[in-house]
Amino acid sequence: MVTEITRGIKVVVETEYQPSYSSPSQYHYVFTYKITIENQSDFTIQLKRRHWHIHDAGFTMREVEGEGVVGLQPVLEPGETHQYVSGCNLKSGIGKMVGTYQMERVVDGAFFQVNVPAFVMVAPLRLN
Numbered sequence: 664m665v666t667e668i669t670r671g672i673k674v675v676v677e678t679e680y681q682p683s684y685s686s687p688s689q690y691h692y693v694f695t696y697k698i699t700i701e702n703q704s705d706f707t708i709q710l711k712r713r714h715w716h717i718h719d720a721g722f723t724m725r726e727v728e729g730e731g732v733v734g735l736q737p738v739l740e741p742g743e744t745h746q747y748v749s750g751c752n753l754k755s756g757i758g759k760m761v762g763t764y765q766m767e768r769v770v771d772g773a774f775f776q777v778n779v780p781a782f783v784m785v786a787p788l789r790l791n
Contacts, residue, residue, distance in 0.1 A: 667780035671704030672766065676782045681750070687788060692756040694784040698732070699746045700764070700777075702739035709738045710745070711774070712765040720755040738769065756786035 666675045677697045684693040702708055715727040730736065737745040751760060761781035767774050 665780040665782050667778050668703065669777040670775055671702070671706075672708065672764075672777045673699075673701040673703055674764075674777060674779050675699040675701075676780060678782055678784050680784070680786050682786075685786065687756065687786065690754045692753045692784075692786045692789075693750060694753065695748055695750045696760070696782065696784075697746065697748045698779070699744055700737075700739065701744045702741055705741055707738060707740050707769040708766045709769055710736055710764050711767050713762060714765075715760055715762040715779075717751060717753075718759045718761075719753045720757040722754050732764075751784065753784060753786075756789040757784070759783045 664675060664677045666673065679695050681693040681695055685691055700710065710731060712730055713732055717725040717727065733747050733749055739745055759781050762779040764777045764779060765774055766777050
């Protein structure tokens, strides 16, 4: 589990390898990641966009950018949390993701970036 706080927004990431959806002989490793976003600021915020850098050991880095997370643009009042689960596939079985969320402060429409801490994904069989 990794954690980072940016401008009062806490982001916690937990990863898990999914062996039942993976096929190592075909260079297909699937991971899920659970993200918890906690608004520790004094303002109501809305998550508008996400931007990911996906590093797959020995392969080209991929970028993913788009609106919201898993089809949602959650609004968080001070003290509220939002949690979601998503996934990533890797060819090597070893990689990392790092990214940002674009947030909007509802009271005045100001946008700001929130860091998502880098998190690693390693298939257990790759550790041997």
